[in-house]
Amino acid sequence: MGTYLILVGLLSICSLSFSQECSRELVKNVDFPGAEVSTPYSPDAEHCQQLCTQHSSCQFFTFVQGDWTRNNRTFRCCLRSSASGQPNARTALQNVTSGFSLKPCNPDPQPCLSQVYQNVEFPGADYRSFFTADYKECQRACTQDPACRFFTFANGLFTPEKYRFKCQLKYSWAIPRTPDVETKAGVTSGFSHKTKFTQHFDTACEGRLFVNTAIPEHHLQKLSAASPQQCQTLCSAHPLCTYFTYVSTNLTCLLKNNRNEMVIKNKEGVTSGMPARFCQPDNNWIKVAHKDVDFPGSNIRFEPKDNADACQKACTNDKYCQFYSYVNDNFSDPALRRRCYLKRVITMPAPPKVAKLANVVSGFTKKNCHGQKQ
Ligand SMILES: *[C@@H]1O[C@H](CO)[C@@H](O)[C@H](O)[C@H]1NC(C)=O
Ligand SMILES: *[C@@H]1O[C@H](CO)[C@@H](O)[C@H](O)[C@H]1NC(C)=O
Numbered sequence: 001m002g003t004y005l006i007l008v009g010l011l012s013i014c015s016l017s018f019s020q021e022c023s024r025e026l027v028k029n030v031d032f033p034g035a036e037v038s039t040p041y042s043p044d045a046e047h048c049q050q051l052c053t054q055h056s057s058c059q060f061f062t063f064v065q066g067d068w069t070r071n072n073r074t075f076r077c078c079l080r081s082s083a084s085g086q087p088n089a090r091t092a093l094q095n096v097t098s099g100f101s102l103k104p105c106n107p108d109p110q111p112c113l114s115q116v117y118q119n120v121e122f123p124g125a126d127y128r129s130f131f132t133a134d135y136k137e138c139q140r141a142c143t144q145d146p147a148c149r150f151f152t153f154a155n156g157l158f159t160p161e162k163y164r165f166k167c168q169l170k171y172s173w174a175i176p177r178t179p180d181v182e183t184k185a186g187v188t189s190g191f192s193h194k195t196k197f198t199q200h201f202d203t204a205c206e207g208r209l210f211v212n213t214a215i216p217e218h219h220l221q222k223l224s225a226a227s228p229q230q231c232q233t234l235c236s237a238h239p240l241c242t243y244f245t246y247v248s249t250n251l252t253c254l255l256k257n258n259r260n261e262m263v264i265k266n267k268e269g270v271t272s273g274m275p276a277r278f279c280q281p282d283n284n285w286i287k288v289a290h291k292d293v294d295f296p297g298s299n300i301r302f303e304p305k306d307n308a309d310a311c312q313k314a315c316t317n318d319k320y321c322q323f324y325s326y327v328n329d330n331f332s333d334p335a336l337r338r339r340c341y342l343k344r345v346i347t348m349p350a351p352p353k354v355a356k357l358a359n360v361v362s363g364f365t366k367k368n369c370h371g372q373k374q
């Protein structure tokens with residue numbers, strides 16, 4: 001009898017943690033407490049739910065709505081997890097909306113975000129601006145510009161007056177980035193062979209890299225990358241990147257911006273180059289396994305595997321995995337050996353900040369809204 005009860009107990013614990021059912025419900029005025037894994041900004045609960053779905057470990061979320069007044073957490077999308085996969089409780093809380101990750105629902109990897117937001121600004125991340133008659137024209141411009149992911153438009157009542165009808169196109173990373181790349185003895189890291197890093201072009205091209213060359217000035221952004229080719233791919237994806245410099249000693253990718261001049265200098269161990277935006281670059285770099293390199297964080301889960309190649313295959317065969325790190329037999333901590341960590345990051349449009357602002361309209365590209373009126 002005692003054994004039976006323990007068994008039933010164990011089974012119910014297991015079913016809690018493994019049978020994650022597809023639940024699309026959004027629960028208003030209820031908080032889902034849990035361990036906070038990340039708190040990005042979001043304009044509404046639906047967008048926040050998609051962020052949770054694309055985050056490596058988010059299981060449920062609480063979105064702090066625009067009418068929240070208690071503190072400065074307005075428009076925060078609180079991505080959470082727990083051991084059971086369920087919220088620890090359901091607590092009444094005004095002006096928040098909670099729900100679950102859509103990971104078990106076979107989600108669209110590029111969701112259509114057709115909603116627009118009145119009196120809401122997406123500050124920062126600008127790369128191009130001009131003037132349009134209304135927000136709909138600004139949204140069309142965003143949909144047709146290859147790099148645009150979201151926009152903010154100032155309407156005819158906006159102050160200061162000189163910014164009225166201004167349409168700001170904005171960018172967030174559309175390709176998987178490795179947030180960190182570190183040298184670590186006994187760890188091998190690489191990418192899913194299925195990850196799309198560029199849009200498809202019929203014309204092939206070879207990326208041009210200048211070895212032992214630095215371009216010191218005009219800093220735009222500093223990122224981590226495992227190779228000059230990965231750095232070049234990041235430069236090609238960023239609308240403001242005009243050239244880049246990759247420093248192999250610290251695995252750093254420096255994106256640069258200057259449309260007028262490019263001053264190069266000889267420098268040992270440094271590689272520079274230009275983006276490839278209008279042709280199909282040789283993407284063989286994604287097949288390279290980087291020895292003694294770790295991509296820390298961003299874990300979906302880990303599985304035991306015999307070697308780095310088996311880990312790469314597990315990542316390639318997993319719908320959500322973008323990159324992996326494998327802990328080899330010679331790693332210092334025996335407890336972690338043979339672990340294959342599957343990893344991913346958010347690639348949907350994600351504004352760096354969301355704030356209230358009178359007389360502006362913000363929204364997203366409708367590139368992914370196939371068959372819907374644009
Ligand atoms: C919730 O929103 C209402 C307006 O919709 C506001 O009056 C109230 O103060 C807000 N409460 C909290 C806790 O944010
Ligand atoms: C939000 O408020 C907290 C204290 O409640 C403060 O520490 C933090 O700096 C504030 N953040 C911003 C962005 O204002």
Ligand SMILES: *[C@@H]1O[C@H](CO)[C@@H](O)[C@H](O)[C@H]1NC(C)=O
Nearest residue numbers: 185186291292328329330331
């Ligand atoms: C660990 O083993 C891998 C091959 O399995 C090898 O490439 C790597 O250099 C080794 N690292 C150390 C620190 O011995």
